[in-house]
Amino acid sequence: MPFIFGTLVTSALALLVAVPLGVGAAIFLSELAPPRTSNAMTFVIELLAAVPSVIYGLLGMFILVPFLRQYGEPFLKRTLGFLPLFQGPMYGVGMLAGGLVLALMVVPFIISLSREVMLAVPVEQREAALGLGATKWESTWQVVVPFARTGIMASIFLALARALGETMAVTMVIGNDPRINASLFAPGYSIAAVIANEFAEATGDLYLQALVELGLVLFALTIVINGLARIVMITTTQKGSAH
C-alpha cells in the first residue's frame, strides 16, 4: 500500500506542475511563436524527451534535493505551513522532489503532443472567432483549446502513464521509505522504486513473487491508462481528418 500511495502522490504532483507548464508552452508554440522559433524550440524540447532518466535522477539528487532542503521547503513551510501537506522535518529527498523531477520529465511529452493537436485545429475556427471581435487570447482559450481538448487530455494521460512507470529518477530522489505520510516533505516509496531496489537481492520465492506482483499492478495500471489515451487519440485524429 505505501508503494501505491507513493506512486500516486508523486504522479499527481508531477501532473499538477507539468500540465499548466506544458499546455502553456504548447499554446505559445502553436499559436503565438513564429514558425521558425516554434520549430527550433520544439526541436530542443524533443531532445529533452530523449535525455535518459538516470541523468534526470543525477541532477535531481545533486541539485534539486539540496536546493529544496535549503531554500524550497523552508519557504513552503513558512508560507503554507498551516496545511498538513507542508509540515514535518525537511530532508530534501521525498515525495516533493520525486514529483518535481517527474514533472520535468513528462513536460516534453505534453508539449509536443498538445502542440500537434492544437496545430490540427482548422484555421477557420480561429478566423471566425477573431472576426467576431475576440482578442487573440480569447480565440485561443475559448475556441482552439476546447476544440483540441480531447487531444490535450490524451497527452496528459500518456504523460501520467509515463510518470507512473518511471523508475530511476524517482528511486534516486524519493527517499525510499515505505510509510504513508501526509507531508510532501516526507520520504516515500513508489512501486517502480521498490522493484528497482529490491529485485536484484530478492531471495526466496515469496519475496520474488511479491515483487513480480507489484510489477503486474504497475503493468496493468499503465496498460489501462495508455489504452484509453490511445483510443482517444485515434478517435480525435480521425474526426479531425473527416472534416
Next chain:
Amino acid sequence: MMHWRDIWRKFVNYFMFSMTGLCALITVGVLFFILGYLVWNGGSSLSWAFLTHLPTPVGEPGGGMANAIVGSAKLLLLASFLGIPIGFLGGVYLAEFGGRSFPFVVRYTADLLNGVPSIVMGIFAYTIVVLPMKHFSALAGGLALGVMMIPIAVRSTEEALRTVPLMLREGALALGASKWKTIATVVVPAARKGIVTGIILDIARVAGETAPLLFTAFSNRFWSPGWNQPTASLPVMVFTYAISPYEDWHRQAWAAGLVLLTLVLVANVAAKLSVSGRSAH
C-alpha cells in the same frame, strides 16, 4: 474612446501570452541547464584514462569505466539483433501487406508495448532468462532492451515506407517484379534513410535505459568474461555511483553521465537533422 473592458481584455491577452512564452522558455532552458551543469561538473573528471581504464576500488584515485562503455555496446548489439529484424519486418508488413483490422490491432499493441514501463520489461527478461539460468547475464539485459526496441522500430519503419510514392511500387510491379521483389529492391532502398534514422533514434533511446538492466545485466566491476555473465553498462554505473556515499564516485557519476548524454544527444541531433534535411528537398 476605449471602454475599460477592452483595455482589460487587451491586458489579459498580453499577460496570458507572455505567461505561455515564459512556460516555453522554462522548458527550453532546462535542457541547456542540464547540459551546462553536466559539462561543468563532469568535464573536470573526464579524461582519456576515464574512458580506457577499469574502475578502481573506493579511495584509490583514477580509474574509469571502460568496461561499462564496452558493456553498453555489447548490450546494444544484442538488443539490436533482437529488436531491429523483428521491428523492421513488422513495419514492412504494416506498410505493405495486411488487411483492414489486423494491422490496426498490431499498431495498437505496438503503441501499448511502447508505453509499458521499462522496469516491467526488466521483470519479464528476469523471469524468462535469469531465473532458468540462475545468474544475471548480458543476454538477459539484451533481451529486455531488444523487446523495448521492437515497437519503435515497427512504427518508424512503417512511417518511412509510407512516404515512398505509390508510383514507384506500381512501376516495379508493371515491369513484372513480384511483390516481394518490389519491396526488397525498390521500396525499402527508397525509404532507407528514414528507416536508418528511426533505428538510430531507437538505439539511442534504449541506450539510456537503466531500470531494466538493474536485475538483468546487473553490473560488474571488471571486464565481463562472456555473453552469459553479468556485465556493466553506463547507465547502471551512473546510478550506482550516484547513490554511493563517496565524493570521488559522485564525480565519476557526473563524468559517466556526461558521456552518456553526449552519445544520446549526438545520435538524436544527427538523426533529426538528416530527416529535416531530406524533407527540405
